Amino acid sequence: MIGGGAGHEPCFVGYVGKGLADAVAVGNVFSSPPPDPIVQCALAASNGEGVLFVYGNYAGDVMNFEMAAEMAEEKGVRIKTVLTTDDIASSPIDDKDGRRGVAGNFFVFKVAGAACDKGLSLDACEIVTRKANSRTYTIGVALEPGSLPQTGRHNFEIGPEDMEIGVGIHGEPGVSRDRIRQADEIVDGIM
Structure with a gap:
C-alpha cells in the first residue's frame, strides 16, 4: 500500500x-x-x-x-x-x-x-x-520554478538560462543553481 x-x-x-x-x-x-x-x-x-x-x-x-x-x-x-x-x-x-x-x-x-x-x-x-x-539515490533538477496550486505563485525565481539542482517534490528551492546544460553534462556534474 x-x-x-x-x-x-x-x-x-x-x-x-x-x-x-x-x-x-x-x-x-x-x-x-x-x-x-x-x-x-x-x-x-x-x-x-x-x-x-x-x-x-x-x-x-x-x-x-x-x-x-x-x-x-x-x-x-x-x-x-x-x-x-x-x-x-x-x-x-x-x-x-x-x-x-x-x-x-x-x-x-x-x-x-x-x-x-x-x-x-x-x-x-x-x-x-x-x-x-x-540502493536508490535521486536528485531533482528543474528548469522552471514550481508553484503551489492554491496560490499559483512560484516557489523561487530562476533565470531563463539557469537550472535549479536539488529541488524538492513540492517545488521547494534546490541546493544550488547552474547554467542549463545537456543532460549528460548535468549527470556528470551531479555524480
Missing part, C-alpha cells in the same frame, strides 16, 4: 495495479492522507498476511501512517513500513534516514509490488523493499 498527498500525478493513484501497489490513500494537494482512510485501505488490501506501507519520508505522512498502522494492528492487520529516502539533496550523506522520498519512490513502489505479487511473505517483502530503497 502506498500513499501521500495529491498534486504529484500520476503518483500515487497511477501506481496501483498488477505488479504495483494493491491500494493507495491520497490526501489533499501536498498533504498527507488522514489516518482513517489509510486504515480503510489497509483493511481492504489485507489478505490475512499483513500489509506493507511504502511512502515518502515527510513529517505528515510519517505521523498519519504511523497512527494508521497502530489502528490497523488493533483491528488485527499486521503492518510493516518502509520509508522512501532517496533524495540526496535533502540531507547529508551520513543521514540517509533524514532524506525525503522523491522520484526514487516509483522504483521502490515497483519493487515492493513485484515482491508482493510474487507471493513473498510480508517480512520478505519488507526486506526486499528496504534493499531497493537503500
